[in-house]
Amino acid sequence: MLDLKKIRDNPDAVQGQLQRRGGGYDLSRLIELDQQQRSLETQRSQLQSRSNDIGKQVGQKIKGGADPKGAEVQALRNEGNALKAQLSQLEPQEKDLKAEIEAILLATPNLPSASTPDGASEEDNVEVRRWGDEHIPTPEAAPLAHWEIGEKLGVLNFARSVRIAQSRFVTLMGAGAALERALIQFMLMRHTTRGYTEVMPPYLVNTASLTASGQLPKFAEESFKCDRDDLWLTPTAEVPVTSLYRDEILNADDLPYHYCS
Numbered sequence: 109m110l111d112l113k114k115i116r117d118n119p120d121a122v123q124g125q126l127q128r129r130g131g132g133y134d135l136s137r138l139i140e141l142d143q144q145q146r147s148l149e150t151q152r153s154q155l156q157s158r159s160n161d162i163g164k165q166v167g168q169k170i171k172g173g174a175d176p177k178g179a180e181v182q183a184l185r186n187e188g189n190a191l192k193a194q195l196s197q198l199e200p201q202e203k204d205l206k207a208e209i210e211a212i213l214l215a216t217p218n219l220p221s222a223s224t225p226d227g228a229s230e231e232d233n234v235e236v237r238r239w240g241d242e243h244i245p246t247p248e249a250a251p252l253a254h255w256e257i258g259e260k261l262g263v264l265n266f267a268r269s270v271r272i273a274q275s276r277f278v279t280l281m282g283a284g285a286a287l288e289r290a291l292i293q294f295m296l297m298r299h300t301t302r303g304y305t306e307v308m309p310p311y312l313v314n315t316a317s318l319t320a321s322g323q324l325p326k327f328a329e330e331s332f333k334c335d336r337d338d339l340w341l342t343p344t345a346e347v348p349v350t351s352l353y354r355d356e357i358l359n360a361d362d363l364p365y366h367y368c369s
Contacts, residue, residue, distance in 0.1 A: 109213050109214060109216075110122070110213060110216055110218070110219070112142060112209070112213065115135060115138065115139070115142075116139070116142060119135060119139055122135065122219065123135050125219040125220060126216070126217070126219065128220050128224070128226050129217060129220055130228060131217075133216060133217070135216075137212065138209060138212045138213070138216075141205055141208055141209050141212070142209060144205055145202060145205040145206060145209060148198055148201060148202045148205065149202065151198065152195060152198045152199070152202065155191050155194055155195050155198070156195060158191055159188055159191040159192060159195065162184050162185075162187055162188040162191070163188065165184055166181055166184050166185060166188070169181055169184070211325070214319065214324070214325055215325060215326070255278075258284060261283070261284075262281060262282060263280060263281055263282055263283050263284025263285075263287070264278055264279075264280065264281070264284055265278070265279045265280075265281050266278055266279075295368070296368060299366075299368035300368065303366055304366040304367060304368040305365075305366065305367050305368070306367075306368055306369065307345070307348075307349055307352075307367045307368070307369040308369065309342075309345065309348035309349060309352075309369060310342075310348060311341065311342055312334070312337075312339040312340065312341060312342065313339065313340055313342045313347055313348050313351065314338055314339060314340070315338055315340070316351070316354070317342075317347055317348060317351040317354065318331070318340050318342075318347060320350065320351055320354050321346060321347045321350050321351065323343060323347060327343070331343065345369035348369075349367050349369050352367075353365075
């Protein structure tokens with residue numbers, strides 16, 4: 109998520125960089141909301157300060173001999189009650205503004221690198237380097253797609269997966285299932301023998317975890333959610349593993365942590 113202070117201090121520069129990404133990102137609403145929120149915050153701080161001052165004055169006057177039910181003390185209490193009423197109205201307004209600001213920031217992408225070429229499509233990409241000999245097969249010798257090979261070998265079954273789940277799911281059979289298990293084991297063993305700690309986190313994660321890893325709100329429509337429990341099916345192990353220390357301040361002397369999952 110972009111730093112709001114950076115946007116506040118350099119709105120034109122940040123807006124210019126976002127325009128390089130396309131997508132029609134406009135920071136004007138965010139800047140307007142930020143100004144409103146800061147104004148409310150200042151107002152609330154001033155009212156709170158005055159309310160605290162009145163509380164002290166009431167105590168001092170009573171301690172100095174003033175009648176607790178007298179007009180002077182009552183006037184201060186009336187002002188204090190009026191200030192509390194104003195504060196109670198400002199708090200939900202400020203909360204709503206912060207929520208809207210956060211929603212816009214979460215939907216705003218990171219700024220592109222200075223080395224990233226401008227362009228409207230992949231046709232504008234710049235080839236940095238090329239490796240190996242390019243082989244373009246003739247129509248007669250065109251290879252089969254991997255899913256076709258898998259079905260012919262009997263290691264991928266799509267038709268029966270629709271019965272179990274729905275389209276776009278696959279069931280690995282025989283050597284296909286063994287190959288997947290072997291690849292997982294190979295990856296984990298390769299990393300754990302090099303100092304990584306293996307982690308088996310929950311497959312379901314909460315909204316905060318998906319938001320912290322940048323999956324939400326961008327991929328909400330493509331994600332599987334259990335609404336009743338506010339739990340989502342994690343798309344990768346990256347999401348729960350990076351949230352192991354979410355909202356914590358870590359001791360620099362303990363870093364880095366190496367995990368694989």
